[in-house]
Amino acid sequence: xxxxxxxxxxxxxxxxxxxxxxxxxxxxxxxxxxxxxxxxxxxxxxxxxxxxxxxxxxxxxxxxxxxxxxxxxxxxxxxxxxxxxxxxxxxxxxxxxxxxxxxxxxxxxxxxxxxxxxxxxxxxxxxxxxxxxxxxxxxxxxxxxxxxxxxxxxxxxxxxxxxxxxxxxxxxxxxxxxxxxxxxxxxxxxxxxxx
Amino acid sequence: xxxxxxxxxxxxxxxxxxxxxxxxxxxxxxxxxxxxxxxxxxxxxxxxxxxxxxxxxxxxxxxxxxxxxxxxxxxxxxxxxxxxxxxxxxxxxxxxxxxxxxxxxxxxxxxxxxxxxxxxxxxxxxxxxxxxxxxxxxxxxxxxxxxxxxxxxxxxxxxxxxxxxxxxxxxxxxxxxxxxxxxxxxxxxxxxxxxxxxxxxxxxxxxxxxxxxxxxxxxxxxxxxxxxxxxxxxxxxxxxxxxxxxxxxxxx
Numbered sequence: 001x002x003x004x005x006x007x008x009x010x011x012x013x014x015x016x017x018x019x020x021x022x023x024x025x026x027x028x029x030x031x032x033x034x035x036x037x038x039x040x041x042x043x044x045x046x047x048x049x050x051x052x053x054x055x056x057x058x059x060x061x062x063x064x065x066x067x068x069x070x071x072x073x074x075x076x077x078x079x080x081x082x083x084x085x086x087x088x089x090x091x092x093x094x095x096x097x098x099x100x101x102x103x104x105x106x107x108x109x110x111x112x113x114x115x116x117x118x119x120x121x122x123x124x125x126x127x128x129x130x131x132x133x134x135x136x137x138x139x140x141x142x143x144x145x146x147x148x149x150x151x152x153x154x155x156x157x158x159x160x161x162x163x164x165x166x167x168x169x170x171x172x173x174x175x176x177x178x179x180x181x182x183x184x185x186x187x188x189x190x191x192x193x194x195x
Numbered sequence: 196x197x198x199x200x201x202x203x204x205x206x207x208x209x210x211x212x213x214x215x216x217x218x219x220x221x222x223x224x225x226x227x228x229x230x231x232x233x234x235x236x237x238x239x240x241x242x243x244x245x246x247x248x249x250x251x252x253x254x255x256x257x258x259x260x261x262x263x264x265x266x267x268x269x270x271x272x273x274x275x276x277x278x279x280x281x282x283x284x285x286x287x288x289x290x291x292x293x294x295x296x297x298x299x300x301x302x303x304x305x306x307x308x309x310x311x312x313x314x315x316x317x318x319x320x321x322x323x324x325x326x327x328x329x330x331x332x333x334x335x336x337x338x339x340x341x342x343x344x345x346x347x348x349x350x351x352x353x354x355x356x357x358x359x360x361x362x363x364x365x366x367x368x369x370x371x372x373x374x375x376x377x378x379x380x381x382x383x384x385x386x387x388x389x390x391x392x393x394x395x396x397x398x399x400x401x402x403x404x405x406x407x408x409x410x411x412x413x414x415x416x417x418x419x420x421x422x423x424x425x426x427x428x429x430x431x432x433x434x435x436x437x438x439x440x441x442x443x444x445x446x447x
Contacts, residue, residue: 027267031263039260040252044252047250047253054356057258058370060259060263061266062370064266066334068267086248087240089247099344139246154210154246154247178212182206185206
């Protein structure tokens with residue numbers, strides 16, 4: 001499995017602040033660097049959610065358009081550019097899934113989950129290969145049901161009630177799986193996140 | 196709720212699956228820069244971000260880079276009026292031609308080439324400004340909380356597919372891919388179809404060479420009385436009523 005996108009993210013990680021400043025000055029070359037740095041991560045995430053290459057391309061374009069138009073509100077010194085991009089990408093993709101399935105649009109999308117100000121003071125090398133490998137290992141250590149609920153929440157944006165319907169399980173059981181899974185991930189990865 | 200009671204909900208909040216009560220509470224703590232909840236949610240956000248970064252790597256198609264870079268290309272031209280710049284460049288070229296070319300014929304050719312270059316750059320500049328205006332309008336519609344989204348063509352790989360966003364205040368935004376470029380003398384025409392009424396013309400557009408299209412009908416739309424948005428292939432001057440079978444039909 002290629003870790004090239006992650007390695008690229010690490011390679012250029014130290015220059016995110018400079019890149020943000022250039023994006024804020026509307027430097028078109030900065031957009032090219034932003035795409036080269038994070039485009040594959042964004043595409044992989046969106047494709048994982050929507051499972052359709054053509055739709056994923058549209059949503060990647062929407063993601064970068066949204067970032068380009070909102071980058072003025074991003075703190076170049078403190079912001080976590082990669083996590084912000086992934087949050088915008090996830091919201092775009094889940095919004096599409098909800099729309100395609102006739103579900104309500106994500107009502108908490110913009111102000112609470114992908115506003116640039118929410119990504120201040122994040123770890124600069126969050127996506128280095130070692131950390132991502134530890135995430136994969138931690139996910140593999142979860143029980144099948146715990147892993148499924150985390151994936152349904154993250155990659156499909158299902159609420160806990162929707163997960164209960166999908167999995168034909170009592171809501172209380174699903175909530176227990178979610179909380180246990182998140183605690184396990186926190187315990188496994190806590191040092192990776194705050195290191 | 197106290198910060199201590201909220202700790203277990205930070206990841207749920209970040210995932211967007213916290214219940215309303217906890218979501219509201221955490222939102223309020225963040226709003227007042229709570230010294231416990233702000234760093235707590237930040238750590239949760241880092242954890243959740245890493246789940247996304249752990250998705251299996253996939254190589255995107257090369258054309259996607261071009262599509263993304265087009266965003267910045269349009270913006271660049273909006274902040275600078277390049278025509279005077281290029282005019283100055285053209286003037287420089289013209290002077291150089293006169294100084295260094297004793298042949299009047301060569302100078303004339305330079306002048307013609309420079310004029311053609313200037314005209315082409317001006318045309319491109321106007322096109323980029325228009326494209327930028329369209330992108331800004333598109334973003335404005337996408338940002339509207341009341342915008343309704345309809346997906347079309349999602350189940351079939353070949354016909355046009357994409358989404359229609361309808362906002363009662365800003366208008367209708369059509370985003371499509373897999374479109375065949377309109378043949379010579381033809382153009383795509385969008386229609387807003389009211390319930391029980393005749394289709395209303397909603398503008399003409401062409402698909403890009405990569406099969407993508409973005410078209411906007413700006414202005415208020417009565418979403419409640421709208422049954423569908425459709426697109427037909429028509430003569431390039433446009434027609435008052437559709438004359439062909441829709442290539443796109445998005446029922447609300």
